[in-house]
Structures are given as C-alpha cells and as structure tokens.
Amino acid sequence: MTSDLPIISLGNIDEDGRSERKDAAANRKLILETAEALFAEKGVENVCMAEIAQAAGVGKGTLYRRFANKAELCLALMDTQMVEFQNRMLAEFRKMTVNRVPQMAQLEFFMDGLVHFTDAHAPLLSEVQSEGLLQERRSTEMPHFWQYMTVHGLFQTAIDAGELPQGLDTEYLADALLSPLMVDIFRFQREVRGFSLERISEGLRVLIAGLRHCVD
Amino acid sequence: MTSDLPIISLGNIDEDGRSERKDAAANRKLILETAEALFAEKGVENVCMAEIAQAAGVGKGTLYRRFANKAELCLALMDTQMVEFQNRMLAEFRKMTVNRVPQMAQLEFFMDGLVHFTDAHAPLLSEVQSEGLLQERRSTEMPHFWQYMTVHGLFQTAIDAGELPQGLDTEYLADALLSPLMVDIFRFQREVRGFSLERISEGLRVLIAGLRHCVD
DNA sequence: CAGATAAGCGGACTTGAGTCCACTTGCAAA
DNA sequence: TTTGCAAGTGGACTCAAGTCCGCTTATCTG
Known part of the structure; x- marks a missing residue:
C-alpha cells in the first residue's frame, strides 16, 4: 500500500490551473536563480527580499507577486530536491516490500533518510518553517505534509500487517514522531546539544x- | 532524587547580582502591568512593542532596556505561573515518591500537566518560542530548559530504579518527548488537526x- | 491587425522591530 | 550637601517585511 503515497510538488501551475504568462515565467526562473546564487554566497538568513529583487533586476512588487514571502521562495527552491527525495524513498519502499522487509523497518529507514535530508537542508527549512505550521496557505506543499502522509501511511500498513497493535493513534503518533525533526528542535539538538546524525537516528x-x- | 530538580525564575536580579534602581524597578512593574492589560484586551499577537511603551507612558528605549524583545517580556509575564507550576509538580513528585508511585507514572503525570500548561499559555508561549531555541541568551530561563531537566531527571531516576532498561539515550529522549509540546506543533495539533488535550496526553x-x- | 483586458511590473509607502545616543536622575562617597 | 557617574530614559533613526496602486504589456477575440 506504500504505492499510493503522494508526491507533492509546486510545479508552475497557478491555483486556477491556468499557466503563467511567458514573461512572468521567465522572471520566476530569474528570481529563483538569483536567490539561489545569493543564498550560496552569503547564507540564506543574510539575504533579504529587497536584495534578491535588486540583484534580479526586478521590483519588490514583482518578487512578492511570485512569492508571498521568503518562506515560499525557499520552499520553491527546495521543491526539486524534495521530489527527488520522495521518489528515492518510494523506490526503496517498493524494493523493500518486494523483499518482505517489515513496514516498521521501512519506517526506520525513512526516518533515517529524513534526518539526513533535514540536516542537509536546514537553512532553507528554517525559513520555510518560520512561516509556521498554522498558515493555511500552501499547507499541502509544506514538507511536514508529505512527511506526515508517509509516516502515517507506514503506520497504517504496519497495523494491517500485524506488526503493530490495533488501536494506536496513528495520526497523533505520526505528528509526534516527526516533531523532533522540525528545524528549530533539530538545529538545537545539532548545534547546542551537539548530537550527531547517528545519535538522532538511533534515538x-x-x-x-x-x-x-x-x-494496554 | 526528584528533590534536586531546579526551579527556574527570572527574579529581578541583574546578571551581575546587582539589583535595579528604584525608578527602574517601578518602570518594570508598570510595563509588565500595562502589557498584561493590553494583551488581555487585544490578544498577545495584536500588541506591538511601541504600543506597550506608549500605553505605559515610557519611551521605546526604556522598554527595550528592560526587555530585549517581546519574547523576553512574555517570558517575564509567565514567570510566576511557571514557578507555580514547577512547585506544584515538585510537591506531587514528593508525594508520589513517598507512596511508591513508579517514576514512569510520575513522568506521565508531568507530561499530562504540561499538556494543560501549554494549552493554557499557548499565546504567550508562542511569543516566547518565536525567539527560537538557538539564542544563547537566557536559555536557562526558557521553558524548555526546566521541562528538559525534569523529564531527563525522571528518566534517569527510572533507570536507577530499574523501571527502564540501562543504555537508553535519556538526553535525546527527553528532548524528543518534549518536542510535540513545542507551541508551533502543539497549536497545529490543537487548531488544525483538532486534537483534544486528552488525545494528546494519551498519545x-x-x-x-x-x-x-x-x-536491543 | 486592432482593441480590450487581465496579468504583470516597479517602486513609493506603511508598519513594526530593534538600535543609538544625547540628556537626566538616583545614589553613594567625600 | 555637593558632586561624580553609572544607570536610566525618550524618541529619532535604520532596516527589513510586506502592501498598494498607477503604468505597461502579453495574449486573446473579432
């Protein structure tokens, strides 16, 4: 049943299903490339929106028309890598399921991958999550959404397969298990507590x- | 061993151990009372620092000298209630320990209390935590600090008492167990997922x- | 091809956070 | 009591976020 896990991506389709005007699409690409370069050069948190607009040679209005805030811009920058990660995971799940690897082992594998993913993208994720989980806008595009769907799906399948007892609150547990991977906490553990990736995975x-x- | 859990409080002692000048102390009190009133009237997130300063009849400089930002101001407002909560918990721990209640049951009791505490103070906690765990400043005064100390202490005692297997990474587990109670996630679960307090406690x-x- | 029009564009403007610094005042030592 | 000065004060200022709105242009229709 792992095969119906969703793949989430922004794409460049408007909410109405209408695609962008050509000049707008070019600008979006220009902005993304400029932002990526600036981020690489000065670090994500040291680049402000005005700076990106100026470097891209567009007005602030244009920038904000495409991306309502820095969080959304960063989310768009992560999009490709997120989809790639999801695909890699789905492929592994399929392989493992064929090989009769238990669902719970698959979950451990996923969480371990997620630890590495989170670590690799911590700066961008910080911006993305600074928006907060509570904003309705784009909630299905937030990393937490597909992570939750995946973990929840694995829990359900594990219960169906008899690997977990019935009656577990899989919805709560999926959120709870993912919460130490929210960037704030993750970075705190990495930078202040000094935990290694292995230690976090093991925990x-x-x-x-x-x-x-x-x-009981 | 629960008796050496720390009680954390701001007090009005300066970092150097020097106490405030009388006029300054009066202003701090004035500011806190004004802020509390404004928060009650308009909601924490709808009150800005300038507004508080103006309502209290002091300049922004004065406000910021006392409280480096809204997070710190909110932390000060929660101080009394935090200490009260800690004391209540310590008293319960003592009672339970006398009655031979297992450490792990005490932990469950603490987490349940924390769920209610978090819910009751969610708006203030949102501000406090918006500062982020990563700021070194005042880290020992952050709610997470004493929560962590408490949970970690209970884990350790449980291991000593043979209730938990040796070799558990209690430092990691304390952080992980507390992370679903970080306000962002907690509010998400309450407001978006619609989880009840009981459901969260049970999870x-x-x-x-x-x-x-x-x-293993 | 012409005209209509929705989409796109740019930058001035508003708002709130937080800093800076010249001025004032409580307090303690002489 | 005077006086030195560290602590306290107020508000102008800087900086980034995000909004607004009048102008421009791609694209569609006739």
Missing part, C-alpha cells in the same frame, strides 16, 4: 521500536 | 510506555 529508532509493545 | 503516554520494552 528515533528507539521511540519507534517501543511502539511495537505497548498498548 | 504521549503511549510513547512513554513503549520505552519500557525496547532496548
């Missing part, structure tokens, strides 16, 4: 493993 | 219960 593995036993 | 209970079994 999550322990949490996951525990679920197998406890129901 | 946490399941996570905690799992730890008893899994080590």
